[in-house]
Amino acid sequence: MAASEKLNSLWSYANPRKFLAVTERMLPGLWALSGACLIVGLIWGFFLTPDDYRQGSTVKIIYLHVPSALMAINGWLMMLVMSLIWLIRRHHVSALAARAAAPIGATMTVIALVTGAIWGQPMWGTWWAWDPRLTSFLILFLFYLGYMALWSAIEEPDTAADLTSVLCLVGSVFALLSRYAVNFWNQGLHQGASLSLDKKENVADVFYIPLLVCIAGFVLLFIALVFYRTGTEIRARRIRALEARERAGA
Amino acid sequence: MIALLLRDLRLAVRAGGGFGLGLAFFLIVTVLVPFGVGPETALLSSIAPGVLWLGALLACLLSLDRIFALDWEDGTLDLLATAPLPLEAVVSVKALAHWLTTGLPLVLVAPLLGVLLNLAPQGYLWLLVSLALGTPALSVLGTFGAALTVGLKRGGLLLSLLVLPLYVPSLIFGAEVARRGALGMELTTPLLLLAGISAGVIALLPFASAAVLRVNLR
Numbered sequence: 080m081a082a083s084e085k086l087n088s089l090w091s092y093a094n095p096r097k098f099l100a101v102t103e104r105m106l107p108g109l110w111a112l113s114g115a116c117l118i119v120g121l122i123w124g125f126f127l128t129p130d131d132y133r134q135g136s137t138v139k140i141i142y143l144h145v146p147s148a149l150m151a152i153n154g155w156l157m158m159l160v161m162s163l164i165w166l167i168r169r170h171h172v173s174a175l176a177a178r179a180a181a182p183i184g185a186t187m188t189v190i191a192l193v194t195g196a197i198w199g200q201p202m203w204g205t206w207w208a209w210d211p212r213l214t215s216f217l218i219l220f221l222f223y224l225g226y227m228a229l230w231s232a233i234e235e236p237d238t239a240a241d242l243t244s245v246l247c248l249v250g251s252v253f254a255l256l257s258r259y260a261v262n263f264w265n266q267g268l269h270q271g272a273s274l275s276l277d278k279k280e281n282v283a284d285v286f287y288i289p290l291l292v293c294i295a296g297f298v299l300l301f302i303a304l305v306f307y308r309t310g311t312e313i314r315a316r317r318i319r320a321l322e323a324r325e326r327a328g329a
Numbered sequence: 330m331i332a333l334l335l336r337d338l339r340l341a342v343r344a345g346g347g348f349g350l351g352l353a354f355f356l357i358v359t360v361l362v363p364f365g366v367g368p369e370t371a372l373l374s375s376i377a378p379g380v381l382w383l384g385a386l387l388a389c390l391l392s393l394d395r396i397f398a399l400d401w402e403d404g405t406l407d408l409l410a411t412a413p414l415p416l417e418a419v420v421s422v423k424a425l426a427h428w429l430t431t432g433l434p435l436v437l438v439a440p441l442l443g444v445l446l447n448l449a450p451q452g453y454l455w456l457l458v459s460l461a462l463g464t465p466a467l468s469v470l471g472t473f474g475a476a477l478t479v480g481l482k483r484g485g486l487l488l489s490l491l492v493l494p495l496y497v498p499s500l501i502f503g504a505e506v507a508r509r510g511a512l513g514m515e516l517t518t519p520l521l522l523l524a525g526i527s528a529g530v531i532a533l534l535p536f537a538s539a540a541v542l543r544v545n546l547r
Contacts, residue, residue, distance in 0.1 A: 232487050245477075
């Protein structure tokens with residue numbers, strides 16, 4: 080009984096009016112919280128942690144690199160879930176949320192690639208290497224570009240939502256395939272995962288806690304941006320509907 | 330289905346442009362590569378498998394927008410969608426026709442172009458095999474891209490942006506098979522992976538293409 084009520088209440092946010100009302104109330108808090116996390120995490124990470132004994136101060140770029148890479152991948156995952164919801168339940172808000180998330184995810188991909196290049200120059204001696212991780216991120220960026228291009232190319236909104244959703248599904252499969260294909264194609268230069276739940280050996284604690292704060296900041300920032308941009312998309316569509324009605328009336 | 334296939338083949342052959350152009354493009358790319366990287370035979374023979382794969386892939390890309398464009402314009406596609414034949418079958422037949430008119434000629438002509446690039450003697454067989462196994466996947470993926478962009482005015486450029494990332498796995502494994510074949514190395518793993526991708530794509534993607542086409546025809 081209680082569970083079904085909860086489920087109902089989740090789907091009720093598919094109503095654009097309710098979605099807007101709730102997110103609007105949440106947004107100031109989200110902005111403030113993500114800003115606070117980012118400021119605290121970055122200041123802590125940049126100024127209050129020791130230099131690594133081999134990498135020197137370059138290690139500190141991890142506070143931008145790891146969270147942005149994380150959000151680049153999870154942004155695509157979120158788009159995948161939203162696309163599925165759109166295809167199955169036809170909630171417009173979810174299609175618009177997927178559309179709103181794409182440029183954010185693409186930006187995160189660029190941040191991850193650029194910070195990686197800036198770190199790689201002194202450490203690996205090169206801005207770019209055709210390493211599996213780097214390459215698959217570049218391919219992920221191409222998928223983001225194609226997805227956004229398809230959204231902007233089609234005028235009819237429902238058709239666009241349908242087509243981009245299918246593209247997102249097919250793209251997910253191929254992004255994953257490419258990820259493992261490039262593993263096969265070239266051996267890696269990139270170190271293993273910095274964070275994982277099932278591993279004893281993570282980044283040392285002094286770096287670990289500020290990193291977690293930064294990740295929390297990036298996650299909150301991503302959520303806030305998606306809410307904000309989805310709201311913009313909803314309003315843009317309302318304006319279009321109003322204009323269409325006016326033209327029909329006149 | 331066979332009637333549709335024959336019709337598409339006949340149209341492709343009689344209307345011209347379609348597959349002759351693809352072959353000519355393949356030839357030109359292969360001729361231009363030595364101008365770009367220099368005429369040393371050692372260098373050319375080491376990059377030959379990759380260049381031939383890339384050339385075949387780009388040539389395949391050229392004719393993709395023709396898969397649905399003409400049928401879309403004159404309304405044939407609407408008739409096909411309402412015909413008793415399921416749209417998934419239509420899409421598969423279209424992909425097959427594209428492969429027969431574009432992919433297959435490319436496969437057959439690739440060894441000749443291999444001569445130009447000084448491909449190692451033991452590499453010809455594996456170049457043929459890898460292209461024969463890989464190009465069907467390119468056609469099917471391309472049909473998906475063509476179905477996505479069929480209603481758009483200038484879909485050509487968008488089509489390549491959408492389709493090329495999907496070609497990455499096939500290109501990696503196909504070129505790897507050809508390269509290892511030319512070097513006389515063990516190549517079972519990439520060969521099986523290449524064939525696996527093609528088989529999976531042929532089995533599953535027509536459903537996505539048909540779904541997308543239905544949306545576009547709505």
